Each structure stands twice: as C-alpha cells, then as structure tokens.
Amino acid sequence: MSKRRAATHPCLVVCPPGLESVVSDELADLGIRTLRSSKGAVSADMTTRQLYAANVFLRCATRILVRVAGFTVRTFADLERRIAEVDWDDWIGAGDSPRFRVTSRNSELWHDGAVTQRFEAALGTPVEGAREQLVVVRAVNDRFTVSVDSSGAPLHERGWRQAIAKAPLRESVAAGLLVAAGWDPTTPLVDPMCGSGTIAIEAALLAGGVAPAAGRELAFRFWPGFEPGTWASVAVEIQKRRTDAGDPPPIMAVDRDAGAVDSARANAERAGVADLIEWRTAPIAELARPDGTDGRPGLLVANPPWGGRLAGGDLRNLYATLGRVASEGFAGWSLGVLVADRTLARQVRPGLTEALQLELGGRQAWYLTGRLR
Ligand SMILES: C[S@@+](CC[C@H](N)C(=O)[O-])C[C@H]1O[C@@H](n2cnc3c(N)ncnc32)[C@H](O)[C@@H]1O
Structure with a gap:
C-alpha cells in the first residue's frame, strides 16, 4: 500500500452470526478496537500490520474486507466515474482476475447484474485459471460501499479437515x-x-x-x-x-x-x-x-x-x-x-x-x- 494511503484501513471482519462478541475480543487481543458490530460482522480500523495479523491469528472470523471506496450514486454514469477514481492498482495485480459480488437494496441502481457489468467493464471479467481477487460491492439506499477481500478462501477452511463425519462444525x-x-x-x-x-x-x-492461517495463501x-x-x-x-x-x-x-x-x-x-x-x-x-x-x-x-x-x-x-x-x-x-x-x-x-x-x-x-x- 502506498505512502499516500491513510495509516489505517476501514475493515469489516465477517464471522458466523453469533460470534461477533468473540471476534471483538480476539481483535482486542491484537490491539484492535471494534467500532461497530452487526449481525455476522464487526467493523474496525486496522493498520496494515494489524490487517495482516488479524488474518493470520483470528480463529473465529470468516474473512476480512477492506473498504476502498464509499459513495452515493444514482446513475450508471456517476457509478462509472466513481469506479474510475479508485486506486485499483494497490489491490489488484496485473495478472489477477477480479470477481465482483454485488448486492443492491433499495437503490436506484437496483440491478445487481448491471452494476457488476460496470465494474467488469472497468476492471475486467473473471479469467479462467487466473488468481481471483474478490471485490464486494454493497449498495443500500444509493450508498455504495466497495471492499476488497484480504483473506481469499474463507479463514475457517484451515485445510486440515478433509475427512468429515456427521454434521461437522466450522x-x-x-x-x-x-x-x-x-x-x-x-x-x-x-x-x-x-x-x-x-x-x-x-x-x-x-x-x-x-x-x-499460518502457511495459507492469504489474498x-x-x-x-x-x-x-x-x-x-x-x-x-x-x-x-x-x-x-x-x-x-x-x-x-x-x-x-x-x-x-x-x-x-x-x-x-x-x-x-x-x-x-x-x-x-x-x-x-x-x-x-x-x-x-x-x-x-x-x-x-x-x-x-x-x-x-x-x-x-x-x-x-x-x-x-x-x-x-x-x-x-x-x-x-x-x-x-x-x-x-x-x-x-x-x-x-x-x-x-x-x-x-x-x-x-x-x-x-x-x-x-x-x-x-
Ligand atoms: C453433531 S456430531 C459432532 C460433530 C463434531 N463437533 C464435528 O465438528 O465434526 C455428534 C456426534 O455425536 C456422536 N454420538 C451420538 N450419540 C453418541 C453417544 N451416545 N455416545 C458418544 N457419541 C455419540 C455421533 O457419532 C456424532 O459423531
């Protein structure tokens, strides 16, 4: 991340619903203060080191998203302009393939597919075989939040559980x-x-x-x-x-x-x-x-x-x-x-x-x- 960037990143730690307070305690152990908690997610500002450490040490989280843009738009022309303003070069490597997960609620730009298409037009479509970088786009009441996933495969997939008995827990x-x-x-x-x-x-x-998550290929x-x-x-x-x-x-x-x-x-x-x-x-x-x-x-x-x-x-x-x-x-x-x-x-x-x-x-x-x- 370049020097221009703020010292902390606004992050959303996604977790199984019900584990928010446990994740907040885990974050506190890493010196990270929870700002807000909602169902299945905890938000916090993290330095780059804290972001890396949280990915590696949190036991109860699913993934950590980093917010890279937030804006209010009601037309596709404005959305395209805002997409072009984001510093994508910090987050998506030249050979990597962005994958967009879009959800829109109660917004003028309600069509998830059409919104996805604007992002793909600017940044490319998923390429078979290329490493994927997940980008999560949420629109609520015309307010867009664009986040990049810092984790990759869900953090609970530690890699050792291949033999599964009945009703395994995450x-x-x-x-x-x-x-x-x-x-x-x-x-x-x-x-x-x-x-x-x-x-x-x-x-x-x-x-x-x-x-x-030691030894994992974190995003x-x-x-x-x-x-x-x-x-x-x-x-x-x-x-x-x-x-x-x-x-x-x-x-x-x-x-x-x-x-x-x-x-x-x-x-x-x-x-x-x-x-x-x-x-x-x-x-x-x-x-x-x-x-x-x-x-x-x-x-x-x-x-x-x-x-x-x-x-x-x-x-x-x-x-x-x-x-x-x-x-x-x-x-x-x-x-x-x-x-x-x-x-x-x-x-x-x-x-x-x-x-x-x-x-x-x-x-x-x-x-x-x-x-x-
Ligand atoms: C919900 S599963 C446990 C899943 C486990 N926590 C995991 O993550 O894979 C319940 C387990 O209880 C075991 N079980 C059922 N009745 C039992 C009994 N009377 N004594 C001991 N184990 C029993 C079943 O064989 C099953 O493996």
Whole structure:
C-alpha cells in the first residue's frame, strides 16, 4: 500500500452470526478496537500490520474486507466515474482476475447484474485459471460501499479437515466454543462426541500457539501494495507464539462411532496434532476423565446430535446421560453444550448460562455453559 494511503484501513471482519462478541475480543487481543458490530460482522480500523495479523491469528472470523471506496450514486454514469477514481492498482495485480459480488437494496441502481457489468467493464471479467481477487460491492439506499477481500478462501477452511463425519462444525465455530467457555488452554479438554474432531483439533492448535492461517495463501499477499517488511514482522510473531506455548494439556476426543474417531484422527494428523490428543471409541455412558489430568479441572465441551435418527425420548435420554456422566465424573470442570433446543439442554443440567446464540447452517443454536460442582 502506498505512502499516500491513510495509516489505517476501514475493515469489516465477517464471522458466523453469533460470534461477533468473540471476534471483538480476539481483535482486542491484537490491539484492535471494534467500532461497530452487526449481525455476522464487526467493523474496525486496522493498520496494515494489524490487517495482516488479524488474518493470520483470528480463529473465529470468516474473512476480512477492506473498504476502498464509499459513495452515493444514482446513475450508471456517476457509478462509472466513481469506479474510475479508485486506486485499483494497490489491490489488484496485473495478472489477477477480479470477481465482483454485488448486492443492491433499495437503490436506484437496483440491478445487481448491471452494476457488476460496470465494474467488469472497468476492471475486467473473471479469467479462467487466473488468481481471483474478490471485490464486494454493497449498495443500500444509493450508498455504495466497495471492499476488497484480504483473506481469499474463507479463514475457517484451515485445510486440515478433509475427512468429515456427521454434521461437522466450522473450525471457526469450534474455536468460538472454546473461547466463549473461557477455556484456559493450559487446562484439560474433553469432547465426548467428537465427530470429525473439530473442537479437539482446534483446542490442540490453540494450546500449541499455532496461528490458524499460518502457511495459507492469504489474498493480501498478492496485492501489488503488499508490504514484505510488515509481513516479516508478523511472521516473526507467528513463530514466537509457537515457541512461547507451554506443554500441551491433556486433550481427549471420544465418539461412540469408530469411523468418526478414525476420520477425526486423520484430520488431526493433517493438522499436526494427532499425538497431542487422546482418542477413545466409547459411548457417552462410559465417559471417563482423560489420562494425565492430575486432578486438574478443565472443560467438557459437547456438540451432541440435534436429531437425525434420534428423536423424542432417545434424544432426551442422550442429553440426560451426558448430564449424569458430567456431574458424576467431572466435578469442578466447566461444561459447554451446543444445542438446537433449549428444553433439551435442561435435560443435561438445569441452570446453564446462555453464552452464545448462533445461527448454524440457517438454524438457531445456543451454546450453554456452566460449572459442574
Ligand atoms: C453433531 S456430531 C459432532 C460433530 C463434531 N463437533 C464435528 O465438528 O465434526 C455428534 C456426534 O455425536 C456422536 N454420538 C451420538 N450419540 C453418541 C453417544 N451416545 N455416545 C458418544 N457419541 C455419540 C455421533 O457419532 C456424532 O459423531
């Protein structure tokens, strides 16, 4: 980015709906103050270094957009003039292919396709095989906001999850569950219904100080205005966090389905943390504490089935068994349960606190937490 540019970039951090407060806390840890929060997004001004660091270190975000222009227009002629005024050379490389995602609401220029066409006429159409640079255009009440995506592939696609069991959580949501339960990554963690292992793997990466997007081809690295020196200082921090991480705590992932445990372990191997996790195949009724806790309490976090083949009494029994096993074997531990039905959560344990209200795959979900006394 050129010297002419302001010291900070106006950014929008997109995240799964319900994780806004968690993302704000993550930003605060990076020294970035949240300006506003709306459903599925948090806005903040970031320096170039903060933008790079946020892409690399945020665990709960989907992508970070940088606003490059904002204007009010009601005619295509004015739109074309405004498009021509933007300093695109900072953001789109010569061989790169811009892809425009346009949404217009309540505006004179209401036709998304016609607006896209004006951008493509100025900057080119997507070229097969070329690297894509996403440009997001939003018009609301004739006010246009034009942003470039600094992330590339969604940040929750960490790359290690290829084997998928039933109803997997996004990696960003799994990380959010750990943070929202206040998990201290030096303490034990148990996921008794691990499926493809997302929660336990995210926990092991967090405990190991591994930056979730280290080694990824983040979009900003291909911008003509990319600052290698600034990036080098973020790269040093990536390494420092790894070396500063203490010994990993006991982390255990259990599922009654041996196939799920196999796929979870294969994912963990790709993530480089398979040896840090204790794997067990067992039903919830047989859940026991992991090895090596030395009596230290930790977090028991469960993402039980929401229905599927189980229904009515069977589902109630499953949730009640989880509650019984948790009280009998995990006194002093924290508990986190992700549910789609709050009355079922009462089967687990009455009096849990609503830590997060999420929207997962278009469905409402609640994350309830509490302490097992
Ligand atoms: C919603 S999935 C978990 C998904 C997981 N969080 C992920 O990201 O892949 C629920 C899991 O609970 C497991 N399960 C169902 N009943 C169980 C029981 N009685 N004991 C242990 N695991 C059970 C299923 O095999 C399934 O893998």
